[in-house]
Amino acid sequence: MNLRRLLLISVPYAWLLLLFLVPFGIVLKISLSDQALAIPPYTPTFDLAAGWQGFVDFLSKLDFENYSWLTQDDLYWKAYLSSLQIAALSTVLTLLVGYPIAYGMANAPTEWRPTLMMLVILPFWTSFLIRVYAWIGILGQNGYLNQLLLWTGVIDEPLVMLNTPFAVYIGIVYTYLPFMVLPIYATLEKLDHDLLEAAEDLGCSRFQAFWLVTVPLSKPGIIAGSFLVFIPAVGEFVIPSLLGGSRTLMIGKVLWDEFFSNRDWPTASAVAVLLLLILIVPIVLFQRHQQKMQELDA
Amino acid sequence: MNSTPAVATDVFAPWEDPGATPLIRFDHVTKRFGSFTAIDDLSLDIYEREFFALLGPSGCGKTTLMRMLAGFETPTEGLITLGGQDLAGVPPNRRPVNMMFQSYALFPHLTVADNIAFGLKRSDMAKSEIAGRVDEMLALVQLSKFASRKPHQISGGQRQRVALARALAKAPKLLLLDEPLAALDKKLREETQFELMDIQEKLGTTFVIVTHDQEEAMTVASRVAVMDHGRLVQVATPEVIYEQPNSRYVADFIGDVNLIEGRVLECTGGKCRISWAEGVDPVTAIASETLNKGDSCCIAVRPEKLAISAQRPPDAVNALSGKVLDIGYLGNISTYHVGMPGGRVLKVQVANHNRLARRPFTWDDEVWISFTETAAVVLTS
Numbered sequence: 001m002n003l004r005r006l007l008l009i010s011v012p013y014a015w016l017l018l019l020f021l022v023p024f025g026i027v028l029k030i031s032l033s034d035q036a037l038a039i040p041p042y043t044p045t046f047d048l049a050a051g052w053q054g055f056v057d058f059l060s061k062l063d064f065e066n067y068s069w070l071t072q073d074d075l076y077w078k079a080y081l082s083s084l085q086i087a088a089l090s091t092v093l094t095l096l097v098g099y100p101i102a103y104g105m106a107n108a109p110t111e112w113r114p115t116l117m118m119l120v121i122l123p124f125w126t127s128f129l130i131r132v133y134a135w136i137g138i139l140g141q142n143g144y145l146n147q148l149l150l151w152t153g154v155i156d157e158p159l160v161m162l163n164t165p166f167a168v169y170i171g172i173v174y175t176y177l178p179f180m181v182l183p184i185y186a187t188l189e190k191l192d193h194d195l196l197e198a199a200e201d202l203g204c205s206r207f208q209a210f211w212l213v214t215v216p217l218s219k220p221g222i223i224a225g226s227f228l229v230f231i232p233a234v235g236e237f238v239i240p241s242l243l244g245g246s247r248t249l250m251i252g253k254v255l256w257d258e259f260f261s262n263r264d265w266p267t268a269s270a271v272a273v274l275l276l277l278i279l280i281v282p283i284v285l286f287q288r289h290q291q292k293m294q295e296l297d298a
Numbered sequence: 299m300n301s302t303p304a305v306a307t308d309v310f311a312p313w314e315d316p317g318a319t320p321l322i323r324f325d326h327v328t329k330r331f332g333s334f335t336a337i338d339d340l341s342l343d344i345y346e347r348e349f350f351a352l353l354g355p356s357g358c359g360k361t362t363l364m365r366m367l368a369g370f371e372t373p374t375e376g377l378i379t380l381g382g383q384d385l386a387g388v389p390p391n392r393r394p395v396n397m398m399f400q401s402y403a404l405f406p407h408l409t410v411a412d413n414i415a416f417g418l419k420r421s422d423m424a425k426s427e428i429a430g431r432v433d434e435m436l437a438l439v440q441l442s443k444f445a446s447r448k449p450h451q452i453s454g455g456q457r458q459r460v461a462l463a464r465a466l467a468k469a470p471k472l473l474l475l476d477e478p479l480a481a482l483d484k485k486l487r488e489e490t491q492f493e494l495m496d497i498q499e500k501l502g503t504t505f506v507i508v509t510h511d512q513e514e515a516m517t518v519a520s521r522v523a524v525m526d527h528g529r530l531v532q533v534a535t536p537e538v539i540y541e542q543p544n545s546r547y548v549a550d551f552i553g554d555v556n557l558i559e560g561r562v563l564e565c566t567g568g569k570c571r572i573s574w575a576e577g578v579d580p581v582t583a584i585a586s587e588t589l590n591k592g593d594s595c596c597i598a599v600r601p602e603k604l605a606i607s608a609q610r611p612p613d614a615v616n617a618l619s620g621k622v623l624d625i626g627y628l629g630n631i632s633t634y635h636v637g638m639p640g641g642r643v644l645k646v647q648v649a650n651h652n653r654l655a656r657r658p659f660t661w662d663d664e665v666w667i668s669f670t671e672t673a674a675v676v677l678t679s
Contacts, residue, residue: 197370198403200390202468203420212416216407 024276031269032062042265066270076254076271080278083251086165086240087233090172094229095222097173098180102221103214105181106188117185120178132171132242139167139243163245171239176232180225187221188214220293227286231279251275310520311535312345319382321346321504322367322472327376329362329528336362337373338528349498349505351519353512355551359528360508364474367506368397381471391420396470400477402461404449410460411436411445417468435463438497455486462494466501475507479514491517512552516540524548540600542586545679549598556604556644557677558597565589570676572597575640581616583674596677601647603673606634606659607666614668620644622663634659636667 033042044061047054070076105116123131138144139161146158161167191214199209237252244250251271258268312318320343329337336359344350352360365371366378369390378385385393396417404413414435418428436442439459444452449460458478465473478494479487495518498505509515515522516536523533524547532544543549546557560574560581570589573580574597583597610617623643624635627650634646646667650657659665 192401192403194399194401194403195405197368197390198397198399198405199416200370201368201395201397202417202464203391205391208420213405219407 027269031273033266035264066266079249079251079254082249083234087230091226091230094173094180102181102184105185167243171243176229179228183224184221187218323379325377327373330374349520351515351522352508353515354525358525360525364508369393394471396465397474398461398465402457414464414467435467439463472504554601556599562589562593582671583676585676597674599674601645604646605668606646610666611668615671617668
């Protein structure tokens with residue numbers, strides 16, 4: 001391999017090393033440390049001046065105590081499970097909302113499509129945090145939604161929506177919708193209209209043609225969109241803490257509490273490392289799928 | 299076979315039999331897209347077992363005509379019947395018509411066998427019979443070995459056959475082929491044309507093919523309809539279309555032709571003498587209708603029906619002298635461009651029976667062009 005090529009390849013690897021592997025190594029190290037009243041709030045810290053002996057001492061003080069702690073307190077695995085469940089359900093809901101949007105966009109007249117695409121991306125122009133706060137105003141006891149329902153006479157007294165899992169689902173579906181819509185739109189837009197006519201010609205009704213041709217052919221988009229929603233939703237912190245109240249258990253919130261309320265960095269790091277390990281399974285599946293699709297295209 | 303009545307002929311020509319009922323009937327059909335008229339008050343009968351070609355340049359309405367048969371477009375006015383049944387309001391999935399798409403439209407997520415089975419699974423055919431039917435269709439198009447491949451794993455020619463097999467699997471009364479061979483290279487296209495004819499003959503299904511390739515239409519079709527601007531210009535067998543075009547448009551669209559504008563000098567007994575340039579002998583040609591003296595007309599004569607010689611052939615009815623301007627060598631034939639007095643250039647095609655080195659004429663030679671009176675057709679429209 002010549003030098004030029006090596007140099008070229010080394011750039012992305014250097015980025016990965018610097019931005020992913022090194023921080024992960026630090027987190028992993030903290031997760032193996034013990035809590036301490038110090039700055040930083042854990043021991044041991046690595047001391048270069050102590051030389052080789054110092055390094056061996058340092059290694060001998062690391063242990064898996066925090067990980068075994070995670071298994072003892074059922075708060076953690078309940079939080080993990082609840083996170084996975086909320087993320088999975090939110091992904092399904094996002095798909096149910098997002099697919100019709102993407103389908104409508106892909107079948108809209110060509111001159112409308114850029115505008116529709118713009119409308120899907122538009123929320124990104126405002127801070128995510130402000131948009132989630134806006135939902136507090138909508139879902140609250142005296143929020144707009146309750147006011148509207150009371151005014152129309154659908155309900156007699158305000159519904160409790162804020163600080164419930166319902167609000168969390170609303171928040172996640174709302175926030176991650178573009179990540180579902182865009183990949184599905186990309187696959188639907190490429191769909192050859194002749195295929196649907198061929199299906200109809202061969203005896204399908206419109207709905208059968210949709211189910212037997214459109215849906216299978218938009219599968220890559222559905223899968224990509226689902227992963228793009230599911231993976232960040234598992235670790236979501238802002239939405240459950242702003243909209244979910246204290247009753248909604250999610251691992252992102254637990255992580256936050258460990259770091260900032262308990263100041264227990266080692267346990268928090270262990271939670272983070274475990275979360276990563278849990279997410280690696282779907283990520284690897286996702287990547288393998290992407291690779292397969294690319295091979296199919298080639 | 300012994301009981302065949304004596305009047306019956308071996309030639310398949312139901313369109314000449316006034317008692318025959320057509321399978322498809324277009325009755326004063328008009329199709330408009332907004333202010334654009336794609337099909338203009340068109341009436342046409344297509345008979346069972348025909349291989350019918352719709353031929354014309356892009357935008358002439360041939361594809362619209364086909365899509366109306368498939369049910370993807372509905373006529374603005376007029377009636378289309380199939381086997382006597384009015385097709386209005388019958389959706390594509392309920393018509394006994396299948397279509398082979400120009401893009402083939404094979405389902406990329408299904409195997410070759412599943413593509414062929416797709417239509418059968420939507421029909422009331424028993425599940426146990428489907429596999430047998432698929433095998434039969436695979437054998438018909440010689441693709442049995444590729445049953446489990448996906449469409450992207452086979453060649454363009456094989457995809458074309460899968461599309462054909464899929465469209466034929468449900469044994470439709472009518473098969474529509476939309477530019478079926480356009481994506482194939484020339485050699486494969488020519489082979490496939492003959493295969494299509496074989497399959498059509500074997501199955502006896504009525505085929506309607508849409509094409510802009512006049513050679514393809516001439517090769518495969520029992521009858522050809524030449525279309526222009528949403529109208530039928532001529533509907534006839536390939537021989538008639540070629541030998542007796544009814545208009546300048548048809549003559550010019552099908553094959554090579556020399557079109558010479560002229561004026562009728564006299565017309566008796568179907569023979570017309572036509573003057574076409576000052577100081578040149580008039581030309582004698584057969585006209586299908588009686589023309590009056592002074593009528594303007596056009597003589598159409600195919601390049602291969604012209605003979606070229608160094609001296610005036612003594613017994614030639616029509617002989618014109620000119621000068622060789624250009625020679626195009628195509629291997630099997632050579633095309634001579636011969637300049638006439640008055641600047642007109644005639645194309646003459648001569649089969650190359652001899653080696654090129656023995657070519658009798660070369661650039662700037664004075665030559666005579668001659669043709670018989672039946673070689674030329676007099677056109678008025």
